[in-house]
Amino acid sequence: MAERLNGYRILILETREEAQFSKLLTERGADVLQCPMFTINDPPDPAAVEVWIRGAIAQPFDDLVLMTGEGLRRLTTAARRLNVEADFIASLGKPRKFARGPKPGRALREVGLEPQITTETPTTEGVIEMLSRVDLKGRRVGVQLYPDKDHNALLAAITAKGATAIPVTPYVYDARAADSHIVTAIEEMANERIDAIALTNLGQIRRLIDVARERGLEARLRGGLKKTPIASVGPAVSSELASHGLSADIYPPGDAFFMRPLISAMAAALAKKKPRGAAR
Numbered sequence: 001m002a003e004r005l006n007g008y009r010i011l012i013l014e015t016r017e018e019a020q021f022s023k024l025l026t027e028r029g030a031d032v033l034q035c036p037m038f039t040i041n042d043p044p045d046p047a048a049v050e051v052w053i054r055g056a057i058a059q060p061f062d063d064l065v066l067m068t069g070e071g072l073r074r075l076t077t078a079a080r081r082l083n084v085e086a087d088f089i090a091s092l093g094k095p096r097k098f099a100r101g102p103k104p105g106r107a108l109r110e111v112g113l114e115p116q117i118t119t120e121t122p123t124t125e126g127v128i129e130m131l132s133r134v135d136l137k138g139r140r141v142g143v144q145l146y147p148d149k150d151h152n153a154l155l156a157a158i159t160a161k162g163a164t165a166i167p168v169t170p171y172v173y174d175a176r177a178a179d180s181h182i183v184t185a186i187e188e189m190a191n192e193r194i195d196a197i198a199l200t201n202l203g204q205i206r207r208l209i210d211v212a213r214e215r216g217l218e219a220r221l222r223g224g225l226k227k228t229p230i231a232s233v234g235p236a237v238s239s240e241l242a243s244h245g246l247s248a249d250i251y252p253p254g255d256a257f258f259m260r261p262l263i264s265a266m267a268a269a270l271a272k273k274k275p276r277g278a279a280r
Helices: 018-027 047-058 069-081 085-092 102-110 124-132 152-160 176-190 202-214 218-227 235-243 259-270
Strands: 009-014 031-036 039-041 063-066 096-099 140-144 164-168 172-174 196-199 230-232
Touching (some): 009 018, 009 176, 018 259, 031 176, 047 069, 063 102, 069 085, 096 102, 096 124, 124 152, 152 164, 176 202
Parallel strands (some): 140 164
Antiparallel strands (some): 039 172
8 A cells, every 4th residue: 555644744836737746645645735836827929829830730840849748738729729739739740759858748648649759857958968869950840948947058959950940938927926825835834834845846946945035035945944854856856956055855766756756755754754734
């Protein structure tokens, strides 16, 4: 029987796929505190996305780089609104598909497709390294980007290989509305009412620290994180933690950088401690 999390209060920082993460934690018996980090919206001006979709249909790419699963789902939804969803998905079946980690791969499988190559590390640097090993000369490369990230290095790397990069950013973040939730999460950790914080992408760390600094709460955040075990899903998150002088206390075994192994690792680590979150 899988190890349980009964009585343990787990903080998760919601971004894209954390609804599923929350469900998995709850199934193990955890008391989940969900902290929305931002909301995801379609771009205010959808014209550029529509042009990209129609271009992909009219002249399918030679290669396609997918940075997020959310991005592909947004593109598919936009194609549905344009009444070209079937044509769009058919066009995506033609290029080689490169995925930044497992999440874009899952989104591809939802529409009956598979990535040809997936990065070993789900970072922009990992994508650049992956592309450095393939021939791109003279090829048209569709690139699905995500907001709040400088993608110049990625686009430059594609161009340097002799290819034409054709980028699209199919969604935007609205972060301000979520600031109060983040402040609450900081206070809960500082007051020792959280048994573990689970981090599944590096953007969560940046956002947490940015809001703490803006609100004059960075010292309180760091104090809370010293009292709260930090669970990291994989090397990209752990590297981001290290860049801010933090480190993971809980980590999935081997190279199982997914939600279920992370949950099992939390259950094993926390089983040695008395739950404190449930007694708030």
